[in-house]
Amino acid sequence: MATIEYPAPIKTLISHLKQLPGVGPKSAERIAIWMIQHGRELTGQLSESLAVAGETVGECDICGFFAAENEECRICHSSGRESDSLCVIEHPTDVLLLERSGAYKGQYHVLRGKISPLDNVGPDDLRIAELQDRLTSGDFKEIILALSADVEGEATANYLAEILSDFGDLKVSRLAHGISVGGGLESADELTLLRALEGRIGMR
């Protein structure tokens, strides 16, 4: 006797959904069933927005943030942002994290990764040549390296600091390490506490 299974189109949909990040077999099944039960209109909308996003979204040649085909880059063509500071980040999504903090109003440069020999990612795989071009042609006074606080992030920051020494009067900084706002000491690991102590700030 054959086992009862979902019809083929549902099985295909589930197998595709399972590939999404954070979506396991059970979620994939739940989402697929939900989609089918909520009818053609919604499935059609989602399927179309997916196709449109997949086809039209690329990256800005300058900063590396997402850009739609028929839109200007929302950072590079935004008026009123400071043009003399440049924040170097690993992923395009980091832009929105920093923007939401409201603490930065300058330009961005997305590396699209970090140096990681174990994953076969070297300097040539990152947007470092593009960074050098921008620094040569632009008029930047300050570079902020907003990279991960892990081994690969630090290696990338050190590598960039080396390269940036060619640009004499450029101010280079990295993000501070420390305990989270609102979190007690117990929420920070040892290394973070060490960094928080090292970076302690005088109060009087």
Place this chain on the structure above:
Amino acid sequence: MATIEYPAPIKTLISHLKQLPGVGPKSAERIAIWMIQHGRELTGQLSESLAVAGETVGECDICGFFAAENEECRICHSSGRESDSLCVIEHPTDVLLLERSGAYKGQYHVLRGKISPLDNVGPDDLRIAELQDRLTSGDFKEIILALSADVEGEATANYLAEILSDFGDLKVSRLAHGISVGGGLESADELTLLRALEGRIGMR
């Protein structure tokens, strides 16, 4: 100064993804970005399988389980399943849960819900007339009511039991209540324990 946001196609995609069950704003963003970074091939596949599933999957006229347009119902047209027992369930997805238990080899009948006055679901909104038709024309000897163990499920079971009394020699049963296999008593709530005691099974 304008806030930096994702390009329009990404925002549309995120807003559609947010409507899926179990997908919050953060997951929707993560999934959307992942889809875009994994390129057109994968987005195209998913978007197509979604459209195909949405357009071609309906329900079997007989049992109410999912059926693709060009496929026979996998339950009703399966050879070797018992034709004289019928299991009444609320949702098409319950079929697979029961199938995975391996304990049932008969036919199914999906009600597509349960009687729930608070949600404006009455007997006429369920596939009860279809059930009566099947019982009249078919040759069933046993009906198992595999409905939820909540107030609405019990109400539905009682309503069905009333209707089924018209079919004289039909054996009608419902699922047993009790503690979960592998779980201690502490994992069951009071009502479940009460039911487990009431339904205790003699060992000698």
